[in-house]
Structures are given as C-alpha cells and as structure tokens.
Amino acid sequence: MQPKLTLGPIAYHWAASRKVDFYAQIADEAPIDTVYLGETICSKRAPFVERDLPKIIDRLEAAGKQVVLCSLAEIMLPRERKATADLAELEDIEIEINNAAGLYARGRRSHRIGPFFSAYNEATIQWMESQGATHICLPVELPAPALKIASKAALAESMGVEVMVFGRASLAVSARCYHARAYGRTKDNCRFVCEEHDDGMPLATRDGKPILRINGIQTQSESYLNLLAETENLSGFGVTHFRLMPQAVDMTAVATVFQNKIDGVLDLEEADNRLAQICLGCNFSNGFFHGTAGYRKIQKLAEGV
C-alpha cells in the first residue's frame, strides 16, 4: 500500500494565531492524512497551545484529517506529570506517547509511540505492541538496514510504521533551556524568548560553519532531513507513513512535492529541485539513513540494503 503523509507536531513556539492559520491551510490544501498536535518540547508553552486546540481539531477533522495528540518529550515537573496523566485519560482521540511516564499512565489502552521514545529494535517494538501500541514513529537516527527490520517487526504486529522524511531532526533534549541561556536567562524567567526564532536559533562554529539549531530545551539539526530520494525504499521496507516536520516554510507546498514524488507525478530530480526552491537557503541531509554522519547528503543508497 502506498505510504501516507503525516504532519508532526510543531516544535517551535509559534504565536497562537499563526498556528490557527497554519492548520487551517493544512486542512484546506495539504495532501496530508494525519496531523499530530500538541506541545512536545516545553510545558511552559503548553497553555498557549491548549486554548485553540479544540478549534484546530474540529477544523482538521472536518477536512477529513486524522488527528493525534502528542505528549511532552520530557516529563519531570508536577505540571508535566499532570498534563501527561490528563492526556492518557483521553478516550475519543488518538494519542502519541513520547515518555515512559505516559506509557505508565496509559496502561494497555491503545496509543502510538512517538519518535522521542527510544524504540530502536524489534524486541522493544514487540513489547510495545503487547502493551497496546498500535503505531510507532521510529527514531530518526536509525540507518536503513535497521529501519527495514524494525518496520517488518511492526508490520508483523499489524502496527502502523512511521519514519520522518522532512525537517530538522531532533538531536537532543535537556532539562536546561538553551534559548533562555543564550539570553542570560534561566528556564523559569525565560520570558518566552524562543518565540523569536520560528525555525530555531542558529548556532554556527566559531569559524562560521552553521552546525545546530536551538529550540528551547531541544537541540536540532542545522540541515533539513530530506528523504525524497528514499521514498520507494522506505515503502519497500513496509513503512506506512512518512512524517513531515513543520518548518517555517510553505508546508503545503512541501507536502505536495512529497505526495507528487510518491505518486510518480514528479521524478526525483524535479521533486528535489522544487523542494530546494521551497526551502531557499536550507541545507538538506540524509546521513542517518545511510549510516553515516547525519548532516551529510549522500547521493545513492548503499549497496545491499
């Protein structure tokens, strides 16, 4: 079966009104099957997100999109524990869990496993399925041979299998907010300085080479992951869903390029060129897929995969 496109949760602290508009456009125009919503990075941001959530969910569902709510990646503070327990109680919407605290609260009721959760292998995937997981988004750093085996294992359990194919990769999370730190503040008095950078705050090496992006407690890749060249391979592995991460570019156009590539309307060269035009000034990478440094852009799939 042809893989479907999904839209991952917005990692950045975009203004509430921008999010409403963003999802309205996705609802109306983007060839996306499933939309993941909710704040995954910072529990301080969550109140800004939650107010408009019912409205956004209605809008997306009315347009025929499947909606999934995501848990935080890191859970430590009382407000984070409570948010996770509340999420786990929801029955009329699907949820994606990114932390063992969420798994604990959810028990054996059905859920999805998110990419922050370290589910690297078939043994872990089989365990997750036995505990009620119906769908998994695999870790971004898994190389092709492992993606193939993990996908097979998940399919054998009738689970959905998702792989991220576009956007900045999440490389690390911390208890410390590096956005606040960059401005001489701490997490508790951050005054939401992360709002300044809608595609992450760029870090470069001291000799001027772009290297990483800061998004609150999260560190992301400087390059956008781009697996346009691997859509057929991934489909062959049994991957059922391709995840696009929202970046500060025209995401409807990005989704359209990926859908056209999947449908065979665009060949790889045309699709790559269009994506480059949509993401002007961005570097693309696919190193993780090829088992090499993640920032690299490798032209061809290694032999024997």
Place this chain on the structure above:
Amino acid sequence: MGSMKNIGELVCPAGTPAALRTAVDAGADAVYCGFRNATNARNFPGLNFSPDELKAAVFYAHEKGAKVLLALNTYPAAGGVDLWRDAAALGANAGVDALIVADIGVAHYIAEKHPDIRLHLSVQAAASSAEAIRYYCEHFGVKRVVLPRILTIPEIRTIRKEIPCEIETFIFGNHGLMVEGRCTLTNYLTGQSTNMDGVCSPASQVTYQQEKDGRMSSCLGGFTIDWFEPNEKAGYPTICKGRYTAPHRPEGYYAFEEPIGLNLSNLLGDLMEVGVHAFKIEGRQRSKSYVRSVVETFRQAVDDIRAGVPPDLEKLSVLTEGQKQTQGAFQTKKWR
C-alpha cells in the same frame, strides 16, 4: 546515624581490570564496568572487559566484599539485539551482581531469561519522574534507578517517596548536559551513535589544528567545536561543551555548558538524608591514579558522615574537569 548504613553505597568506575582492582582496594562498595563492544555507553578504545576478564574481576571483587554491576546500557538497533542478549548471559555466567539496562527490549528479555539477576535502570533510560520509574519497576522488576542529573534534592526526596526501588545518583565526574538516551549529537557530526554504539565525541574523529594566528582549533568530525588563544588550554571537543556563535552572540559562547565537572561532595550529607541508596562516580575512561584518589576520598567522606564527622573534600576539587566544578541541577532550579 546507624540508619544510614544501607545508604550511600559507593559505585565506582572500572574502565579496565586494573582500574577495577584499584577501585575495590580503595574502598568501593560496588564497581561498574562493560564489555569491549557496543553493549555499553563507554565503548571507547582501550577500555572495558573480555568475558574472561569479567569473570576474574567478579572473583576479585567478591573476595573483597565488593559488588560488580555490568552496564548493558545502550540501545540495540533492530537486527542487533543478540549481542545484548549474549552479553547478559555472559554477565550472568560471570556472576555479576546486577545488570544496568536502558532498552526496554533488553530489560524485558533479562527479566524473562535471567529473573534472578538484579536489574538496575541506567541513566540512559532517562526516567525522570516517579511514573516513568514505576513503569520499569512494575514491568521488569527493576530494583534500582540511576537518576538523570537534572533533579534538585527536594525533587529527589519527593521521587524517593513515590517509587518502590532504590535510587542511585551521580556525585562526581562528567557533567552530562543532555537527557541521556535521547542524544544524537555525536551521530549527527560523526556517524557514530551514542545510543546504538556507545560512543560520545569519539577520539578517532578528533583533530587539533594550529591556525596561522596562533589559535588552536579543537575539531570533531571536521567541525570546529571550539578554538583557544595561545594562553588558553585547548579542551577536548565534546559537542555540548563547545563554544558557538548565535546571531546575537557573534563572539562565541558556551551554548550548552562550560567544560566543567560535577562535584556534589558538599551535598553528600543532604543526599544521604533524603535516602539516596547509592552514589555513582563517573569516569570509566579515567586513569588508575584518578580512580584511587577519588574513591579513597569519597570512601572517607561517606564513612565520616555516617559517623557524624564533617567530611574533608578539599582534594577532590583539583581532580574535576578543567579544575572547574558545579553542583549542576542538584542545588538549584536556576541551573535549568
């Protein structure tokens, strides 16, 4: 202070058989070590144990009343789980006292196949809430959790009351910045993964480059992680201890943390008071003489606290990274 007898167990690093003997002789209650492969998070050249070396080490430690904990605390990529399963069997066969795990598939396997061996939950599992810890206790019978280095002492006190297992905290050594088990920085720059390969800022991809203006660049995988003026000591290019520029910080700054070591010696009494069962000293990559000094000093300190005597910890500060030290998250929420 008799009630403190079962808390404050000293868990010490054993990167090599020689370091293991040194730590045991210096007063370690337990030592932790790993095999010479990807099954542990310090898969560095020149370190770790063969199965036979582990057997001999367990014999030596047990003779002297010390425990041996085997770290199997990385995440097997799909297709590779047998290496971890074999390592668990080898550890069981060698008679280790506990296996330290992070991956759920590995934990589940050990709980089923080796139910008599104690399971400890590695810091690499990133269990930072009572609920997350209980998940591992209830499903896999975990007996001890190694807490992430992100909690304050009052938070540890709260967690202690809400979980059915023992707590181990780091007290000295490397100060990890990122949530362990969730960090892919090294793989992004080098192609070697901390989670899957047990590698962090690998020496094989480190270069130091003398620039024309006298500066020394410290590089990883071809990226300049920092540079140093002629009067500065060039540091090792660990990604999360590097200096970078941001648009409003063109001069370069420590975006994550300075090169600094964790030293909780002044908080030992508080940690024992809240009921931390075991203290972990980081440093399997360190020399025998380092291990000897640190273990001896903390041995004396824990014994002093138990006896109600104020401990003397002055000499530890010279052993910390770059001679700079921090109490990290443990002392104050402002660290975050």
